Structure formats: C-alpha cells, structure tokens
Amino acid sequence: MxxxxxxxxxxxxxxxxxxxxxxxxxxxxxxxxxxxxxxxxxxxxxxxxxxxxxxxxxxxxxxxxxxxxxxxxxxxxxxxxxxxxxxxxxxxxxxxxxxxxxxxxxxxxxxxxxxxxxxxxxxxxxxxxxxxxxxxxxxxxxxxxxxxxxxxxxxxxxxxxxxxxxxxxxxxxxxxxxxxxxxxxxxxxxxxxxxxxxxxxxxxxxxxxxxxxxxxxxxxxxxxxxxxxxxxxxxxxxxxxxxxxxxxxxxxxxxxxxxxxxxxxxxxxxxxxxxxxxxxxxxxxxxxxxxxxxxxxxxxxxxxxxxxxxxxxxxxxxxxxxxxxxxxxxxxxxxxxxxxxxxxxxxxxxxxxxxxxxxxxxxxxxxxxxxxxxxxxxxxxxxxxxxxxxxxxxxxxxDVAVLDERGTFAIVDRVKELIKYKGFQVAPAELEALLLTCEKVADCAVIGVYDEQQATELPRAYIKVTEGTPRNEATIKELIRFVDSNVANHKKLRGGVRFLDVVPKSAAGKILRKELRVIANAEAQPKFNARL
Known part of the structure; x- marks a missing residue:
C-alpha cells in the first residue's frame, strides 16, 4: 500500500x-x-x-x-x-x-x-x-x-x-x-x-x-x-x-x-x-x-x-x-x-x-x-x-449480491431504501419531510420507480392530501412544483405523484415501501402523466 x-x-x-x-x-x-x-x-x-x-x-x-x-x-x-x-x-x-x-x-x-x-x-x-x-x-x-x-x-x-x-x-x-x-x-x-x-x-x-x-x-x-x-x-x-x-x-x-x-x-x-x-x-x-x-x-x-x-x-x-x-x-x-x-x-x-x-x-x-x-x-x-x-x-x-464459481459478482437487488437517479442518491425521508411541510399534504411516502427508457430510478411520491384538497392534475402539478423549487435537480419528483387514502405503515409507524412497490408494479398505465 x-x-x-x-x-x-x-x-x-x-x-x-x-x-x-x-x-x-x-x-x-x-x-x-x-x-x-x-x-x-x-x-x-x-x-x-x-x-x-x-x-x-x-x-x-x-x-x-x-x-x-x-x-x-x-x-x-x-x-x-x-x-x-x-x-x-x-x-x-x-x-x-x-x-x-x-x-x-x-x-x-x-x-x-x-x-x-x-x-x-x-x-x-x-x-x-x-x-x-x-x-x-x-x-x-x-x-x-x-x-x-x-x-x-x-x-x-x-x-x-x-x-x-x-x-x-x-x-x-x-x-x-x-x-x-x-x-x-x-x-x-x-x-x-x-x-x-x-x-x-x-x-x-x-x-x-x-x-x-x-x-x-x-x-x-x-x-x-x-x-x-x-x-x-x-x-x-x-x-x-x-x-x-x-x-x-x-x-x-x-x-x-x-x-x-x-x-x-x-x-x-x-x-x-x-x-x-x-x-x-x-x-x-x-x-x-x-x-x-x-x-x-x-x-x-x-x-x-x-x-x-x-x-x-x-x-x-x-x-x-x-x-x-x-x-x-x-x-x-x-x-x-x-x-x-x-x-x-x-x-x-x-x-x-x-x-x-x-x-x-x-x-x-x-x-x-x-x-x-x-x-x-x-x-x-x-x-x-x-x-x-x-x-x-x-x-x-x-446491496444484494450473488457470487459465482469464477469469483464474479452480480448485484441483483438493494436492501436499503435509497433511490438512485442517474447515479445520484436520493433519500426518500428527505423528500417526505419536505412534502409534509406543504399544507395540502396530510401524509406521504416516496419510493423509486424504474424507468426502462432512461435506465434509472425516478422518485415518486404517494400522497394522502388534506381534507378539501382535490385529487386532480392541478394538485399534482402544484405538488411537483413545490418539491422542484426546494431541492436539487436530481431529487425532483420525475416519477410523478399518486394519491392514496392511507399511506401503508407498520404498527410501529414505519412506512411499508414494499406495499407501495407492489402498487407501482401493478400499474398497467399511469393514472396521471406527471412531467418526467
């Protein structure tokens, strides 16, 4: 050395x-x-x-x-x-x-x-x-x-x-x-x-x-x-x-x-x-x-x-x-x-x-x-x-890996919750904390969704809005603008916004991101075409 x-x-x-x-x-x-x-x-x-x-x-x-x-x-x-x-x-x-x-x-x-x-x-x-x-x-x-x-x-x-x-x-x-x-x-x-x-x-x-x-x-x-x-x-x-x-x-x-x-x-x-x-x-x-x-x-x-x-x-x-x-x-x-x-x-x-x-x-x-x-x-x-x-x-x-008999490694999954957008790390909790400061957000969770066209994960927010807030395209655009104006470029909600009645959580209050990934994977087509 x-x-x-x-x-x-x-x-x-x-x-x-x-x-x-x-x-x-x-x-x-x-x-x-x-x-x-x-x-x-x-x-x-x-x-x-x-x-x-x-x-x-x-x-x-x-x-x-x-x-x-x-x-x-x-x-x-x-x-x-x-x-x-x-x-x-x-x-x-x-x-x-x-x-x-x-x-x-x-x-x-x-x-x-x-x-x-x-x-x-x-x-x-x-x-x-x-x-x-x-x-x-x-x-x-x-x-x-x-x-x-x-x-x-x-x-x-x-x-x-x-x-x-x-x-x-x-x-x-x-x-x-x-x-x-x-x-x-x-x-x-x-x-x-x-x-x-x-x-x-x-x-x-x-x-x-x-x-x-x-x-x-x-x-x-x-x-x-x-x-x-x-x-x-x-x-x-x-x-x-x-x-x-x-x-x-x-x-x-x-x-x-x-x-x-x-x-x-x-x-x-x-x-x-x-x-x-x-x-x-x-x-x-x-x-x-x-x-x-x-x-x-x-x-x-x-x-x-x-x-x-x-x-x-x-x-x-x-x-x-x-x-x-x-x-x-x-x-x-x-x-x-x-x-x-x-x-x-x-x-x-x-x-x-x-x-x-x-x-x-x-x-x-x-x-x-x-x-x-x-x-x-x-x-x-x-x-x-x-x-x-x-x-x-x-x-x-x-990171979840596999090793073969040649001594070659492959990464097949990720244990941690970090989102990787074009090589840059995005912490879901940071975006969640920011979103919760918005008066129209009652609760929220953020995950990464994979975009094959861009070969990268995109941050997506799942949001329970406050009472009286419409669940429509205008609200989505407003929430995206709110995040965009407060974070660096790689942290923007390029994966869009989805509305939920309840954000899934464990008895201890931990967000159940696996359930959100199931929801994301089950989407045949996005409900809203948020800006990418």
Whole structure:
C-alpha cells in the first residue's frame, strides 16, 4: 500500500510521463493543464492558502460544475494539509448551507453561475465573503478569482504524512445520502483514496496502455466517481482527461471524435442514449476501446445493445462513496453481461443472509466488504458508522449480491431504501419531510420507480392530501412544483405523484415501501402523466 500522503502519491509519476503531457483538456476551448503545470499550480495554491491563514485540518468546499482547474483546488488544498468537501453543483443554497456547516468549511470556491447561491449559503453559515473565491478570471459582486488571491507565485512543499498518519487523516468529505434524511459526510483518508488508485491500477494493468489512453470527463467532479477517476487516477497514471462541464450527447460525441478518447466512464442513462439516439450515427466513436459503467446498476440488455451498436466493449464496475469508491471491476476479457466483475486486490467480502450468516455460491445475500479503501466513518455520526461498519471492518453495503464459481459478482437487488437517479442518491425521508411541510399534504411516502427508457430510478411520491384538497392534475402539478423549487435537480419528483387514502405503515409507524412497490408494479398505465 502507499506509504505517503496523497499529494506525494498522486505526483509520484509511476509511468514517467513528461511534465508537458496534457492532463486536463477543455473540450470546447482546447486549453490545457499539463502534468507539470498541475503539480506547480497545486503547490502554489498550497503556498497561497497557508499565507492566508489556512491551517492543517481546515476544510475547503468546492461548489462548481467541472472545469479544467478543479483539480488545482483539490490537490492544492490536500497539499496544504486541508480537507476537501465537494458540493453538488445543483444544490440549493440551503442544501449547500447544510454541507458548509457540517464540514465546518473555512473557504468556498464556486463558479459564476452558482455565485448567488454560494453567497447566500455563506452568509447564513457565518462565512465571510472574503473567504469565497471564483473559478475563471472575472471579479463578480466583489468576489475575486482564486488565482488573484490565494494562488502564490512560489511553490510550497506539500504536507508530509507517515503511513499511520495517511491512514488516519481525512482528505475528503463527500456527502452520501442516507435513508433517514440528510446526507452524511463520508470521511475518506489519504490512504483510502491512494490505496484505491493502486487497487484499480493493478486490476486494469493487463488492459491499459497508459501512453495512448484518453478519458472523457463529464462525470461531475464533486461526485466520488468523477473525483476518483478524473482527478486522481488520471494524473497518477498520466492519462489526459477531456473535461466537459456537464453531459451533453452531441458535445460528448464531438469530443470523443475530436480528441480520440479511448475510455469513456459513464452511467447507465448515457448508455441508453448511445444505444438508441439516431444522432450518434453522425460521429466516429471508433477510438473508444470500451465504456466503463458505474454509479448505478447496468442491465445485461443495455450493455449488449451498446456493444452491438458501437462494436466496443461495455463493462461494469461497482463501488460506493464509502469504499473510496471502487470495490469491483469487470475485466475487459469477460464477455458476460449484467455482472460487476471481480473484487479488487486487497479486499475481502462476505455475502450473508438476514442473520449475518454466509451463504453459498449462487445464493442471494447482502454484500459485506472490507479493505484499505473502506472509509474511516461518517462525520460526527458514530452511531451511523457503527451501523455500517462492523467490528471486523466489514462495510455493510445494503446491496444484494450473488457470487459465482469464477469469483464474479452480480448485484441483483438493494436492501436499503435509497433511490438512485442517474447515479445520484436520493433519500426518500428527505423528500417526505419536505412534502409534509406543504399544507395540502396530510401524509406521504416516496419510493423509486424504474424507468426502462432512461435506465434509472425516478422518485415518486404517494400522497394522502388534506381534507378539501382535490385529487386532480392541478394538485399534482402544484405538488411537483413545490418539491422542484426546494431541492436539487436530481431529487425532483420525475416519477410523478399518486394519491392514496392511507399511506401503508407498520404498527410501529414505519412506512411499508414494499406495499407501495407492489402498487407501482401493478400499474398497467399511469393514472396521471406527471412531467418526467
């Protein structure tokens, strides 16, 4: 395992790439940050942060869509001995406020389109606007670009860590939704992230040409998937990343064709478009050797359709924010569809029944896994940590898996109640709590309903309305607008609203979501065509 802190590990350059090799390429402008520039800028930011009072252990929050210098803020903060917390760029001001407060962030870096919400959240959090900085080169509403304030002219040596310090020092606080409401801060150590890079590197070594490989980076850098692959694996391996601010099918295809991208890390909804949209035929995507799918389950039918249409490999990986994130990768020489592949080196796993007893090959059970990449725990939540990681170090994933005689895993169901919309987690309890603040809602429950067309779950609300409230299309639209205006984009009620006389609950008052799923599955046609 790596024996140093994360900065020294990332810039250890195991593949001996030259300093002038591009690492981040802006898909639209073609602007480049090379390997040497990334290291230089990160160490200059380190110097600037220290000069402005940033101390070891302080937290910096990034609230922005993808940009080619996102990694400068990430690695510069880590080099200064700080903690990075990445906020969803679609968060509302109140959602950002929660993360700022939970993480005790001392600095906030944002972009121009998010500035108003960032300033609102900073004000409520008691964070001086002098500690808010912008990507780009413009001063807006008195907020200056980070390059003009906290980017020094000289470099400063990165904070050094012993093995034990790297193992116990938090580097990242990515927030992962739980089934009980607000999201939880996942404490990932220097060793968690570095070890996972080594694990993935070992697993992919037989299938990777580091000298010719190119990634495309539309996955949000604030999400653990994009953060790990694009901002850590890529510079560690010396692989260029073509950076897109967000996903757009046409621009995605254009970028693959223009920059000869070889590996595209994707989520299932993107593969739906690649399998079905006619416009894909207008582009030459032949440079792509394979599509690596993660963040949400990939069906055998969808991966087969992409393989057939594009004549390229489509494989699946598995992981969680709590596992930094990778734990399983399907080898490129495995032609089976619908599996997550083999466990990464250095990990161990169990598949257990409801009583915690291990089951046999081919039998369903909850996946438990352990290894150097498993998180330290949840920030300020010892009880939640103890409920997720047992005394033997096994992370209880909440996912139902099957293991075959080849050592190949498949995820077949989910124990936990989280909804996964296009790879993003949505906590039903959070939406339920919000809906109950609406005067027209007497009671409610939220579940995820699977949409085959989009290959993702959609949040749907089952609602008992207050007396006198009509159960009609107008009320549905009003309730959807109410939720839409108070949550981030991925939490919207795309699965619509259904009315109930009574929300099914147990004697103890727990919502019986299984009964709601039976109702959802029994619907031949939606009663109302809510906006999707």
């Amino acid at each position: 790596p024996q140093t802190g994360l900065t020294r590990f990332i810039f250890s350059n195991p593949n001996s790439v030259s300093d002038d090799k591009p690492i981040f390429i802006d898909a639209e402008s073609g602007n480049v940050i090379s390997f040497g520039q990334l290291r230089n800028l990160s160490l200059r930011l380190n110097a600037g942060l220290r000069r402005h009072g940033f101390k070891k252990g302080d937290t910096l929050c990034i609230y922005s869509s993808n940009t080619i210098d996102y990694g400068v803020i990430v690695h510069g903060t880590i080099a200064a001995g700080g903690v990075v917390t990445t906020a969803n760029a679609a968060y509302t001001a109140d959602e950002l406020l929660f993360q700022l407060q939970e993480s005790n962030s001392k600095y906030l870096v944002t972009n121009d389109e998010n500035l108003d919400k960032a300033l609102e959240a900073a004000t409520k959090a008691g964070l001086s606007h002098k500690c808010v900085f912008l990507f780009g080169n413009r001063t807006i509403k008195g907020v200056r670009p980070y390059t003009q304030v906290i980017l020094a002219n000289e470099e400063a040596e990165a904070e050094e860590y012993t093995f034990e310090e790297a193992k116990s020092t938090t580097a990242y606080l990515c927030f992962s939704s739980g089934t009980t409401g607000r999201s939880k801060g996942v404490m990932s150590s220097h060793l968690n992230i570095a070890a996972n890079c080594v694990q993935i590197a070992q697993a992919m070594k037989p299938h990777m040409d580091y000298h010719t490989a190119r990634f495309i980076g539309f996955l949000p850098f604030y999400h653990i998937y994009g953060l790990s692959v694009m901002l850590h694996l890529a510079p560690y391996w010396g692989i260029p990343v073509v950076v897109m601010p967000r996903f757009d099918l046409v621009k995605f295809c254009e970028a693959i064709q223009k920059y000869k991208v070889t590996i595209a890390h994707v989520v299932p909804p993107v593969l739906v478009l690649l399998a079905k949209e006619p416009i894909v035929d207008n582009y030459d995507l032949s440079s792509a050797t394979h599509f690596q799918c993660g963040a949400a389950p990939l069906s055998a039918e969808l991966s087969t359709a992409v393989n057939t249409r594009l004549n390229t490999k489509c494989v699946q990986s598995y992981g969680m924010t709590e596992s930094s994130p990778g734990s399983h990768i399907q080898p490129l020489d495995d032609d089976e569809h619908g599996v997550i592949g083999k466990m990464l080196p250095g990990m161990r796993a169990k598949i257990v029944d409801d009583n915690g007893n291990e089951v046999g090959l081919g039998q369903r059970g909850e996946l438990w896994m352990a290894g150097p990449n498993i998180m330290q725990g949840y920030l300020n939540m010892p009880e939640a940590t103890a409920a997720t990681i047992d005394s033997e170090g096994y992370l209880h994933t909440g």
